[in-house]
Amino acid sequence: MKKITDFNETIVALATALGSGSIAIIRLSGKDAITIVNSVFKGKDLVAVPANTIHFGRISDGKNEYDQVLVSVFHAPHSYTGENYVEVSCHANPFIVDDIMDVFIKMGAVSSKPGEFTLRAFLNGKMDLSQAEAVSAIIRAKSRMGIKNSLEQLNGKLAEQIIQIRQTLIDITGLIEIDLDFSEEDLEVVERKDLVSRINETIADLNRLHSSFNYAKLLDGGIRLAIIGEPNVGKSTLLNQILGENRAITSHIPGTTRDAIHENIVLNGILFKIIDTAGLRQTANEIEYEGIKRTKSHISTSDIILMVIDSSKTQGKKAIDLVEETVNAISGKVLLVANKADVGNPHNVRKAYGHLNKPLVEMSALTGKGLKDLERQITSLLAGAHEQFSDSLIVTSKRQKEVMVRTVNHLTDARQTLEQGGGYEFVSVDLRQALDVLGEITGETATEDILNNIFSQFCIGK
The missing domain is CATH 3.40.50.300 (P-loop containing nucleotide triphosphate hydrolases)
Structure with a gap:
């Protein structure tokens, strides 16, 4: 996959399945998406039309007419990717689709990589990383329960819980660091047993979440x-x-x-x-x-x-x-x-x-x-x-489960240090590591390697 900062190009891909059918949808995203389509569109001036509108016309390069189409126009930042975005609905004959794709590429678009549309949506703040993974999970789901779980994640339910857990850890870390500031005055801002209790509650919440993965795996497989x-x-x-x-x-x-x-x-x-x-x-x-x-x-x-x-x-x-x-x-x-x-x-x-x-x-x-x-x-x-699990959020991603397990390991180390009378500075290190790891779920602390690994598993056009 290209560097995540290399998004100056306008990308194009077929969003629907390959093969013959009634309708195929070709999507473009990038600053030149509207002008590229407009250059071969015979109908209204797409550059001048309002956002979020659909227009009937023909695709023609002046020498050949390829098809009658419907073109949907979206302006940045109010689109799926957060960029200028166009969807072209044409007849789903593979020859027609290939010809229209070739025309767009000749006019300056480049073929997208797997998951690149959703990656751009994530990087442009249209969704967090857990929601981006849910997009792929919905497509792969093999049961109605799998679809339901993925839709809940797409709607942000997992992100809500992770944000709440991270806020709890931030609060605990804040109390510990206040205590460190007053360590020379022999003042204890919060008792160790209270810290242990709050960490135990957080560990229980994370264990509940990641234990649902086995059920999700059962449903999906x-x-x-x-x-x-x-x-x-x-x-x-x-x-x-x-x-x-x-x-x-x-x-x-x-x-x-x-x-x-x-x-x-x-x-x-x-x-x-x-x-x-x-x-x-x-x-x-x-x-x-x-x-x-x-x-x-x-x-x-x-x-x-x-x-x-x-x-x-x-x-x-x-x-x-x-x-x-x-x-x-x-x-x-x-x-x-x-x-x-x-x-x-x-x-x-x-x-x-x-x-x-x-x-x-x-x-x-x-x-x-x-x-x-x-x-x-x-x-x-x-x-x-x-x-x-039927009324609970179910974790559908192995990566998310592994992140939660790693977070629990850091919290367990922090708890053990507290119970053994260790210094708060060591507890603070473990808690900050837990925060850093947990942020990988929503993407707040995800590295480029993590992003490339996730989005490379998407299909092209998504």
């Missing part, structure tokens, strides 16, 4: 849900019912599924990565054995396990032992599914496995009866984490 059970209990039929399509081959022949099938689905706004696995049983078949081996691997890495049980069969000791042994070895959350309820007796399943103290849902994967109850039970397994 998807909840891994494995469907397991003995052969021919209806696992693949259940997968097809959840997906609403015949994705997996089903058969009365045990061992039909030899390898795991992976599919994604969104339930209640949360992305689930569903894995239909090979049936669990003892087998001499080399291929089936490998499938079972992989099933056990998927069990160990899944967040939720659906243990499917055939309620149409008698639950003998061998079947009970297999389910019990498997469930007891699972570290994730387990939901028992008494399948084939349309022809079986789910009550016998409840009786056989009640001692496992796991939630159980009765359903028929064949007819779909009980599917809604199954979906409710699945999402309820996330209730603990969901209730803890």
Whole structure:
């Protein structure tokens, strides 16, 4: 990425996705953005039109006419980037887009680097660094919950909390430095225990924030849900019912599924990565054995396990032992599914496995009866984490989490110094380091390397 001070150029990029479509948006930002577009725009004089207006016309270089367009004009500093800014809406034919981009570049614009529009917005004070990261997070979000969390960050909620925490640290540092000024007079402005208490509160606030990252990561990456059970209990039929399509081959022949099938689905706004696995049983078949081996691997890495049980069969000791042994070895959350309820007796399943103290849902994967109850039970397994964080701000950036952890480490050092009777001058150093690190979240103390690393991960045009 170019130096962050090298913003004399006017940049141009396609803001919408590549490929054919109805409309494409080309954006320009920089002091010459309006004049560059105006030089090839056949319509009103864009230099003379009011800000925040849209105008119809044609793009032509005098030799060729490229398209009919709508041009949106924004004047600095009241634009996304804080600079003169233009958006050109044209037909989304790749040839048209390329030709118009080439015309703008010939007239003096340069192709933007990844994230350069948002970087300019940050440097021009249109948003802080946490909001800039939220722009990228919204685009990458894979669930409605992920979008909600990123929108809250874009609206400045994380920045508000960080500013409050930094102000608390500034207040504490101020008290300590006042105390240092009066150290020769043996006056104690504030008691150590009060300082420790305020630092502990700040540490708790930061720990609450950064602990939400694991939940955000889970939502963003998807909840891994494995469907397991003995052969021919209806696992693949259940997968097809959840997906609403015949994705997996089903058969009365045990061992039909030899390898795991992976599919994604969104339930209640949360992305689930569903894995239909090979049936669990003892087998001499080399291929089936490998499938079972992989099933056990998927069990160990899944967040939720659906243990499917055939309620149409008698639950003998061998079947009970297999389910019990498997469930007891699972570290994730387990939901028992008494399948084939349309022809079986789910009550016998409840009786056989009640001692496992796991939630159980009765359903028929064949007819779909009980599917809604199954979906409710699945999402309820996330209730603990969901209730803890659903009304709270969720940190979605690994960088932000790491900054908070580093800040907590400095505060812990400051607390330890206070508790051990150390000098206030050492406490002050730790607190100032904590302030400096925490400022990286909103960008107040972010270095050029940090900015380049963040914005290089953006897509071009954003």
